[in-house]
Amino acid sequence: MRVLLIDDEEELVSTLAERLSFRGIDADWATSGKEALEKAAITSYDIAVVDIKMPRIGGIELKRMMSRQHPHMKFIFMTGHGSEEDFRTGSEEAGAEYYLVKPVDIEELTRKLKKVMSRQGGAQ
Amino acid sequence: MSFLEKLKPDFWDYHDIAAGSHKRLFNFRRMWKLTVFLTAGVALIPLISLTVVDYHVTQRSVASENLLRTARLVSNTRRSVFYFFEERRAALEFLVRHYTFAALNERGTLDRLLKDLKESFSGFTDLGLIDPLGYQRGYAGPFDLLGVDYSLQDWYREVCKKGIYISDVFLGFRQAPHMVIAVKRSLPNGSFYVLRATIDTMKFQGLLSGLEMAGKGDAFIINRQGILQTPSLYHGRALQKLSLPVPEHAPKTRVFETKDANGAPIIIGYRYIDDTPFILMVVKQKRGLMKAWRETRTELLIFLGISILIISGVVIWMATYLVNRIFIADQKRIATLHQVEYSNKMASIGRLAAGVAHEVNNPLAIINEKAGLIKDLFVFKKEYAGDEKLLGLVDAILASVKRAGTITKRLLSFSRHSEIRIQHIDLKELLQEVLGFFEKEAEYRSIDISIDVAPYTPVIESDRSKLQEIFLNLANNACLAMENGGHLNIRIAPEGLKNVKVTVSDDGCGIAKQDLDRVFEPFFSTRTRQGGTGLGLSLTANFVRELGGEITVESEPGKGTTFTVILPVAMERKEGNNT
Numbered sequence: 001m002r003v004l005l006i007d008d009e010e011e012l013v014s015t016l017a018e019r020l021s022f023r024g025i026d027a028d029w030a031t032s033g034k035e036a037l038e039k040a041a042i043t044s045y046d047i048a049v050v051d052i053k054m055p056r057i058g059g060i061e062l063k064r065m066m067s068r069q070h071p072h073m074k075f076i077f078m079t080g081h082g083s084e085e086d087f088r089t090g091s092e093e094a095g096a097e098y099y100l101v102k103p104v105d106i107e108e109l110t111r112k113l114k115k116v117m118s119r120q121g122g123a124q
Numbered sequence: 125m126s127f128l129e130k131l132k133p134d135f136w137d138y139h140d141i142a143a144g145s146h147k148r149l150f151n152f153r154r155m156w157k158l159t160v161f162l163t164a165g166v167a168l169i170p171l172i173s174l175t176v177v178d179y180h181v182t183q184r185s186v187a188s189e190n191l192l193r194t195a196r197l198v199s200n201t202r203r204s205v206f207y208f209f210e211e212r213r214a215a216l217e218f219l220v221r222h223y224t225f226a227a228l229n230e231r232g233t234l235d236r237l238l239k240d241l242k243e244s245f246s247g248f249t250d251l252g253l254i255d256p257l258g259y260q261r262g263y264a265g266p267f268d269l270l271g272v273d274y275s276l277q278d279w280y281r282e283v284c285k286k287g288i289y290i291s292d293v294f295l296g297f298r299q300a301p302h303m304v305i306a307v308k309r310s311l312p313n314g315s316f317y318v319l320r321a322t323i324d325t326m327k328f329q330g331l332l333s334g335l336e337m338a339g340k341g342d343a344f345i346i347n348r349q350g351i352l353q354t355p356s357l358y359h360g361r362a363l364q365k366l367s368l369p370v371p372e373h374a375p376k377t378r379v380f381e382t383k384d385a386n387g388a389p390i391i392i393g394y395r396y397i398d399d400t401p402f403i404l405m406v407v408k409q410k411r412g413l414m415k416a417w418r419e420t421r422t423e424l425l426i427f428l429g430i431s432i433l434i435i436s437g438v439v440i441w442m443a444t445y446l447v448n449r450i451f452i453a454d455q456k457r458i459a460t461l462h463q464v465e466y467s468n469k470m471a472s473i474g475r476l477a478a479g480v481a482h483e484v485n486n487p488l489a490i491i492n493e494k495a496g497l498i499k500d501l502f503v504f505k506k507e508y509a510g511d512e513k514l515l516g517l518v519d520a521i522l523a524s525v526k527r528a529g530t531i532t533k534r535l536l537s538f539s540r541h542s543e544i545r546i547q548h549i550d551l552k553e554l555l556q557e558v559l560g561f562f563e564k565e566a567e568y569r570s571i572d573i574s575i576d577v578a579p580y581t582p583v584i585e586s587d588r589s590k591l592q593e594i595f596l597n598l599a600n601n602a603c604l605a606m607e608n609g610g611h612l613n614i615r616i617a618p619e620g621l622k623n624v625k626v627t628v629s630d631d632g633c634g635i636a637k638q639d640l641d642r643v644f645e646p647f648f649s650t651r652t653r654q655g656g657t658g659l660g661l662s663l664t665a666n667f668v669r670e671l672g673g674e675i676t677v678e679s680e681p682g683k684g685t686t687f688t689v690i691l692p693v694a695m696e697r698k699e700g701n702n703t
Contacts, residue, residue, distance in 0.1 A: 015493035103492035
C-alpha cells in the first residue's frame, strides 16, 4: 500500500509520513498540489491524504485532477478549519472516503487507511 | 404608599443605563410633566380666567343693582314723606288764606275746622291761633292752652321770619310722638297771625315701616342732629340718637356703602327732605342683599371645581397613556438595538475566534505530530525505548495539545453557523441519551440524576445535534459545580401551548450575584484554572436562540443553580430544512 500525504506544512506531512512508516504504512509526501501531481505521475499511489485548504490548488480541486489521471486512487481529506460535521457536507460531494480534523490522531489515520486498503483489496 | 406605587406608570423611574445617554431619545418623566402642564394650562387657564371675570362682573352688577334699588326706594319714600308734610302745610295755608283772624277767632270755628281736618287728613291733634304778639288767641284740642305766650319761643320767632315752621318730633303729654306745623298769614297792613297745628306722627311711621325691603332693610327719619324721628328696626328707638353718623348734606338722593357699629357692611341711602329738618334714611345689610349672589357664586365655584377635576383627570390619563405608549415603543427600539449590537458582537467574536483557531491549529498539528513521532521512537525503536520519564513528558505534551485542540474546535464551532435540521424530538429520550455520557461519572461521585416529565408534554420540532450540545453543556456545568453526592434534576413541562420548558437544577456551589449577568458572555469563566474556556454557556445560549428559544439562569451561591430553557414546540421552517 502506497500513501501520498499532501499538506502545505512540510513539517506536518514529513512527520506524519515517518510516523506512518512505524505502523507499517509506506507513505510519501508532497507540500503542494503541483508537487503531488508530479509525484503521482511517477509513482502509483493507492491512497492520497489531502489537506482541503492549500494555497493555489485546493484539496478538492486536486482530487478532481488526480482522479482523472488515476481513477483507482482513494482520498481522505483533512482540515484544520471547522469541525468534522462542518466539512463532511462539503467533502461528501467531492467523494472522499474519510475526513479527518486536524490535529489528526495518528492511530485513527492508520485505522482508516487500513480500512480503505482492505476494502479495496476485497473489491479487487 | 403601595397604592401610589401601583398607580405609578412604568416609565416613571426608568433609567436605561445600558443604552447610554445618546441612545435615549426621551426623558419620559419630563415629557409627561410637560404634556400634563401644557395641556392642563391651555385648558384650565382660560376656564379659570373666565370664571374669575364672570365672578367679578356678576358681583359688581349685583352690588350696583343693590345701590340703584336703594336709591329708587329712597327717592320714592322721600316723595311720600314730602307730600305728607306738604299736604298738611297746604291745608293750613288754605285755612289762613281763607279765613280772617276774626273769623278764625270766632267761637267754635277752630273746633269745627279741627274736626274737618281730622276727617280729611289724618294726624291732626289740635289747632291754635296766635296773634302777632305771640299770645294764643284761639285753641281747639284736648288741652287748655288758651292765652299761652309763645313770643319768646324759637319756633314762633322762626315762623315769624320764614312764614312756615316744621318742628322736630317730640313726645306729647300722652307719650305719643308729635310734631308741630305752623304757618304765618301776613296782612297787607303789615299785621300778621299764625295758625299752629300739632300732628301725630304715627301716620308716617306707618308709611315707613310698611315698606318692603330685602336684606334686613330699615327705613327711618332723623333730624339734622341725628335724633331718630321715627323708630328704626336696628339702629335705635324713636327720639334716641342714631347709632350711625349723620350723613353730610346733599341736594339729591345719595347712596353709599359703609360699615355699621358692629363692622358689618351696610348700604345707606338718604335724602334731606326740603323745607323740613328731616333726613330720610334707608339702611340695608349688605350680607342679606348678597345672598342671591352667594348662591350663584357657590354654583359657579362647584362648576369650576368639577371642571378642573375632570380636565385634570383626562389630561393626566391621556398623558400617562401616550407617554407609556412611547415608552413601550422606545423600550422595544432599545431591545432591538441591543440585539443587533449583540449579534454584531457575536459575529466579530466569531470571526476573530475562527481566525485565531485556524492560525493556532496548524502549529498545534505540528507539535502534535512531532511529539507523536518522539513517542513513536520510544515505542518502536529499541535504542530509545524504556525511558519512562521522557515518555511521561511526551504524554504531557500530547495531552496539552489535545486540550488546546478542544479549545480551537470550540472556537470554530462558535463562529460556525451550520444549517439547522428540524426533526421531531422526544425531549425525554434526548435527555436520557445526553445523560448517558455522565452515567459513569455520576456513579463514581454518587451524584443523583433524575428526569421528571410533566404529563401532556408534547414532542417538539427542533435540531437534535444542537439540543444535544445545549443539554450536554448544561449537565456538564452542573456536574462541575456539584460536590460528590449532589443532585441533578431535570424537569420537562409544557409552558403555555406553544412552548416547552426544561429546567436543569443542581445543588452545587451556585453563581455569585455579580457574575450572574455575565455567564452567557463569551470568554467569561470562573473555572479558568480548571481549564474552562468560557465558551460553553455562550455557545449554549447561541444555540438556544438559534432554535427560537430563550435561556435564563437563577442561582444562589452555596445553594445551587437552575437554568431554564424555553423551546418552541414548532420551529419556523426555512427552505430546504425538511428532514
